[in-house]
Amino acid sequence: MPTLKANHRQILAAKPVDGKKTRYRIEGVPGLWLYVSPSGVRTWYARYQIGSGKTRRERWYRIGDATSTPLATATERAKSVDVEVDVKERDPHGEREFRRADEMTVGDLFHEWHTRYATLKLARAPTDEITFRCHIKPEFAKRKVRELTRLDLGRFRDVVAKKATPLTSNRVMVLLSRIFNWGLDEGMLEFNPVARMRKAAARKPRERVLTRVNINVFWNALDHMETMTGEHMARAEKGRILSPSTRSILRLLLLTGQRRTEVVGALKSELELHGPEPVWTIPGERTKNGLLHRVPLCPNACEEFVRAIVAAPAKSPYVFASADNPRAHLTPLSITRAMARLVNELKIPTVSPHDLRRTVGTEMARLGIAVHVRSLVLNHSPQSRGITEAVYNRYAYDKEKREALALWEAELMRLIGSAASARAAALS
Numbered sequence: 001m002p003t004l005k006a007n008h009r010q011i012l013a014a015k016p017v018d019g020k021k022t023r024y025r026i027e028g029v030p031g032l033w034l035y036v037s038p039s040g041v042r043t044w045y046a047r048y049q050i051g052s053g054k055t056r057r058e059r060w061y062r063i064g065d066a067t068s069t070p071l072a073t074a075t076e077r078a079k080s081v082d083v084e085v086d087v088k089e090r091d092p093h094g095e096r097e098f099r100r101a102d103e104m105t106v107g108d109l110f111h112e113w114h115t116r117y118a119t120l121k122l123a124r125a126p127t128d129e130i131t132f133r134c135h136i137k138p139e140f141a142k143r144k145v146r147e148l149t150r151l152d153l154g155r156f157r158d159v160v161a162k163k164a165t166p167l168t169s170n171r172v173m174v175l176l177s178r179i180f181n182w183g184l185d186e187g188m189l190e191f192n193p194v195a196r197m198r199k200a201a202a203r204k205p206r207e208r209v210l211t212r213v214n215i216n217v218f219w220n221a222l223d224h225m226e227t228m229t230g231e232h233m234a235r236a237e238k239g240r241i242l243s244p245s246t247r248s249i250l251r252l253l254l255l256t257g258q259r260r261t262e263v264v265g266a267l268k269s270e271l272e273l274h275g276p277e278p279v280w281t282i283p284g285e286r287t288k289n290g291l292l293h294r295v296p297l298c299p300n301a302c303e304e305f306v307r308a309i310v311a312a313p314a315k316s317p318y319v320f321a322s323a324d325n326p327r328a329h330l331t332p333l334s335i336t337r338a339m340a341r342l343v344n345e346l347k348i349p350t351v352s353p354h355d356l357r358r359t360v361g362t363e364m365a366r367l368g369i370a371v372h373v374r375s376l377v378l379n380h381s382p383q384s385r386g387i388t389e390a391v392y393n394r395y396a397y398d399k400e401k402r403e404a405l406a407l408w409e410a411e412l413m414r415l416i417g418s419a420a421s422a423r424a425a426a427l428s
Helices: 008-012 071-086 092-102 106-121 125-140 150-163 166-185 212-226 230-234 244-256 260-264 299-311 332-346 353-366 371-377 387-392 398-416 418-427
Strands: 022-026 032-036 042-050 057-065 279-282 293-296
Touching (some): 042 071, 057 071, 071 092, 106 166, 125 332, 150 166, 212 244, 212 332, 244 260, 244 353, 260 332, 260 353, 299 398, 332 353, 353 371, 353 398
Antiparallel strands (some): 022 032, 042 057, 279 293
């Protein structure tokens, strides 16, 4: 380990060895070390050990930036850390973390949860951020977590239910509970103040699906937009309200039955489109249940992806790149809003992108496709398929999923009838 003399000028001139983070021992000052980052930032640390035998652990206590903390001050701080450990038998680093947790606000906790966990593990992280910003931040962002009471949170739940909806209130409280549970697991909290709190309303399973007649209306409306031109817009004709990418996404939702976030965030690298059996492989970090999911692509779904990739910016990794930033994809919320405009325009019962997924599941059931195959196509949680399936069965069921999706695609093409034939002829 490299060593530096206890000379402030030499310390300020210290550089990282081979461009990597380097620890320097300070000669004549036990326990005092200097960290030099690859960018040249110099930071004082005190090194000490706690415990004994097999439980002995090395700890590092950050003293401060070397440019603003003189050598003499750093030396005194390092000696005081030694006193805390050897004489008082205390852990300075642990106590600092405890004090930090004691002063933590709800906003601080959300930032930790969102940065260290949600953005890395959850596909719904952007949605959770919007929920926090709209509902939780105005009320609790600056409140210390230790000061929260169940009475405060219960009143907040009821206010959100009144101002928004009971179901929105439920979602907000679920998000708070997830954040607090994570903080509990990380040792930042002693308990979850939202645990076992009554919900504002009982959640009922949604039942909305597109009827067979409305499937035809919906698909034909998307087809009609393909043939519209500037002349139609000049005449103020209704209908040209969705971009080509949005139209492709809505078709793929109905062709594959996959989740909105999975389709919107599809990467070009996930698609194998030119072999005898095209497939879309969604990695576990992008699926709701965290498991890799293979979606066999039948002809129309494959064709839709091919057209979308041709239209996408060549340098973008995404199939459906954002018009403002090719390095990002369209937002799931933009698809929900676009579909709401279309549904309103068509004057059909209100349905959302997720209802297209439910429509696929319903129509597959009507076609007699076995429930476990439907579950696999839709990538439902393994727990819903039983412990044997969840733990012991690693067969991917590609053959069965392809057969099921082929049956559904053929039925969909039959339902939309002549419109699909006309569109295929126009594109050929």
